[in-house]
Amino acid sequence: MYKISLEWFDSVRSHTRTISAEDKTKENGLITIGRDENLCDIIFPINETTVSRSHAAIFYDGKQKKLFVKNLTRNKTTPNPVIVDAKSVILEAAPLKIGSIIKLGKFSINVIQIEFTAAGDEQVYGVRCINGHLLPYDHIGDFCPYCGVSLQASETVLMPRA
Numbered sequence: 001m002y003k004i005s006l007e008w009f010d011s012v013r014s015h016t017r018t019i020s021a022e023d024k025t026k027e028n029g030l031i032t033i034g035r036d037e038n039l040c041d042i043i044f045p046i047n048e049t050t051v052s053r054s055h056a057a058i059f060y061d062g063k064q065k066k067l068f069v070k071n072l073t074r075n076k077t078t079p080n081p082v083i084v085d086a087k088s089v090i091l092e093a094a095p096l097k098i099g100s101i102i103k104l105g106k107f108s109i110n111v112i113q114i115e116f117t118a119a120g121d122e123q124v125y126g127v128r129c130i131n132g133h134l135l136p137y138d139h140i141g142d143f144c145p146y147c148g149v150s151l152q153a154s155e156t157v158l159m160p161r162a
């Protein structure tokens with residue numbers, strides 16, 4: 001299980017939010033960040049166009065036992081940058097640690113706390129393509145490596161235990 005606390009300022013006020021593995025998010029196993037309140041858990045004002053509607057997502061990698069952030073605009077013609085600890089994140093997800101700073105457009109999100117508890121590794125989410133191929137979560141937004149279909153709108157599933 002993980003628990004992550006984030007802090008950010010949206011140009012009107014500051015926010016602090018703690019999200020744990022048990023919390024229901026818009027998409028199972030993902031903490032989505034962007035301007036679209038229907039898609040995102042961490043929501044920036046709709047008029048703040050330096051942030052994409054669905055811009056980045058935090059997920060737990062049960063194998064590496066770490067939290068990562070990935071860029072959800074990576075497959076666009078012009079990906080909207082995500083900067084984590086001063087490094088640009090486009091194709092590869094970046095690990096998060098306490099003190100990490102995630103920059104989206106003109107905003108910064110500070111990772112103020114991360115905790116892991118031992119119970120955590122039973123639930124590992126993955127994605128399933130429309131043809132039934134089961135893939136690790138970090139494939140979301142990509143194309144299925146087996147059949148090539150887009151995984152953009154694919155189903156989130158609990159991975160079978162290894």
Ligand SMILES: [Zn+2]
Binds near residue numbers: 129130131132144146
């Ligand atoms: Zn497939």
